[in-house]
Amino acid sequence: MINGITVGGSYALIALGYTMVYGILRIVNFAHGDVFMMGSFFGLFCMQFLGMPYYVAFPIAAIATAIMGIIMERIAYRPIRTADSLTVMISALGVSTFLGNLAMVLWGSGTHAFSGFSGITVSVYKFDNVVLSNIQIGFIVLSVLLMMALYFIVNKTKIGIAMRATSHNIKTAKLMGINTDRIISFTFGIGSALACVAGLLVGIYYDAVYPLIGYSYGLKAFAAAVLGGIGSIPGAMLGGFVMGIVETLGASYISAGYRDAFAFAILIIVLIFRPAGILGKKEIDKV
Amino acid sequence: MALLEIKDLQVKYGVIPALKGISFEVELGEAVAIIGANGAGKTTTLHAISGIADKCGGQVFFNGEDITKMPAHKIVSRGISQVQEGRGVFPNLSVAENLSLGAYLRNDKAEIAKDYEFVYEVFPRLLERQKQMAGTLSGGEQQMLAIGRSLMARPKLLLLDEPSMGLSPLITENIFKTIKKLNKERQMTILVVEQNAQMALWVSHRTYIMETGNIVYGGASKELKNQDFIRKSYLGQKD
Numbered sequence A: 001m002i003n004g005i006t007v008g009g010s011y012a013l014i015a016l017g018y019t020m021v022y023g024i025l026r027i028v029n030f031a032h033g034d035v036f037m038m039g040s041f042f043g044l045f046c047m048q049f050l051g052m053p054y055y056v057a058f059p060i061a062a063i064a065t066a067i068m069g070i071i072m073e074r075i076a077y078r079p080i081r082t083a084d085s086l087t088v089m090i091s092a093l094g095v096s097t098f099l100g101n102l103a104m105v106l107w108g109s110g111t112h113a114f115s116g117f118s119g120i121t122v123s124v125y126k127f128d129n130v131v132l133s134n135i136q137i138g139f140i141v142l143s144v145l146l147m148m149a150l151y152f153i154v155n156k157t158k159i160g161i162a163m164r165a166t167s168h169n170i171k172t173a174k175l176m177g178i179n180t181d182r183i184i185s186f187t188f189g190i191g192s193a194l195a196c197v198a199g200l201l202v203g204i205y206y207d208a209v210y211p212l213i214g215y216s217y218g219l220k221a222f223a224a225a226v227l228g229g230i231g232s233i234p235g236a237m238l239g240g241f242v243m244g245i246v247e248t249l250g251a252s253y254i255s256a257g258y259r260d261a262f263a264f265a266i267l268i269i270v271l272i273f274r275p276a277g278i279l280g281k282k283e284i285d286k287v
Numbered sequence B: 001m002a003l004l005e006i007k008d009l010q011v012k013y014g015v016i017p018a019l020k021g022i023s024f025e026v027e028l029g030e031a032v033a034i035i036g037a038n039g040a041g042k043t044t045t046l047h048a049i050s051g052i053a054d055k056c057g058g059q060v061f062f063n064g065e066d067i068t069k070m071p072a073h074k075i076v077s078r079g080i081s082q083v084q085e086g087r088g089v090f091p092n093l094s095v096a097e098n099l100s101l102g103a104y105l106r107n108d109k110a111e112i113a114k115d116y117e118f119v120y121e122v123f124p125r126l127l128e129r130q131k132q133m134a135g136t137l138s139g140g141e142q143q144m145l146a147i148g149r150s151l152m153a154r155p156k157l158l159l160l161d162e163p164s165m166g167l168s169p170l171i172t173e174n175i176f177k178t179i180k181k182l183n184k185e186r187q188m189t190i191l192v193v194e195q196n197a198q199m200a201l202w203v204s205h206r207t208y209i210m211e212t213g214n215i216v217y218g219g220a221s222k223e224l225k226n227q228d229f230i231r232k233s234y235l236g237q238k239d
Ligand SMILES: Nc1ncnc2c1ncn2[C@@H]1O[C@H](COP(=O)(O)OP(=O)(O)O)[C@@H](O)[C@H]1O
Pocket: B013, B017, B018, B036, B037, B038, B039, B040, B041, B042, B043, B044, B045
């Protein structure tokens, strides 16, 4: 259960990137899993080669990943903003392939360990029959804090109102004087930074990062976003945790070999009964 | 020099021309109307001025500045605010949040506070519904919100796209009374496009008539009201 919440936190953080970008541009950024992977590598690089402690490496890597996400949008999505969804999907797969291969060139195709570089030593606490590690606690606290911060930004700040306006209708948002290109960049930046933090948490938790890690995590986080209702921010958070808990419980009580099957089974079941996802709203067609 | 000057403006959707080179101007303090049937190009005209439709020819001058190629959000900063056809309120935002977006580019807190008061004075309904999601408002209330939101920008020029659309005659009349008041008492320059010729002629000093992408006629609204062809084709009156 604790394990499920921990993993769910990372799904939620990644799912937020999918859902925010979808909310604004109505596109699925299939390269988002690779952004997560690159973020993890950036953080490892900061700790391993630049000798930064984890509390410095996290924000630096997050900023670097945010910048990468913003550049990705500029190059791969902005020029084809008005194109059909097939074109956008091909562009996304191109970015995904590019990032995966870039990681292999930079770091090789093998698995890299975080232990020894992060400066975090694992300690385990026991409460009655619950076992918690300091990494799990840090993981859960950090992911929840980031989600609360995001929720605050989106709902209470001027830029958050502008984001919600842009996601409803870009043209009308422009008529308010909103520089919608900047809002879109901001959205990609935030989504990428969150994915980077997820990448670092996952990397430290499982003590591993490798160039293909983005595929499985990206796919499951995307499923979590759809599960919660794509475009909905609370939906992505909820979907991430549900996904993590279901797959962990399924794996430990039924069969570990079917871990991924549980994740997608729940997605299929929910979509049969609620096609728009748990918290999703029916799309009102824009004229 | 007029506040707004349009010279030979052309817009195409794909290969189909929607504006075939129109020219007109709006003087400071004036209320000007453009009337015409559905599909004449009225909305396209406003979109071209606001910068959300791509122009393929001609020029737009505002306050002497060439804004033809300016991005939409910069045009707002120059003092043009558009109320869209079908209101265009953000249904997923509250009434107060919608109004706050009207003042998105402003930083003068004290003056913004005054404008909230002014908007709530003009449309007391909005004050009652401040915290409500805009999507739950009635059509008339949404129109008030859309106009109120534009007023929050304190525009030099207010563009209105068919404010009567989908509203009952009574509510339409109220909305137009408010528009006239804004023009008369607040000296706000207004360009309104309408299918409802009667209201448009009543509210404006001058009126242009648009047909399939061209301006075919222009003159003082008072005189137009009495022209035979206007009475027949646009006001639906028989002799
Ligand atoms: N987004 C669009 N794509 C293609 N054609 C359009 C679009 N918007 C308007 N048109 C066409 O341009 C012409 C003018 O439309 P519009 O400006 O909306 O007229 P009005 O506001 O006077 O009803 C119409 O023939 C309409 O079909």
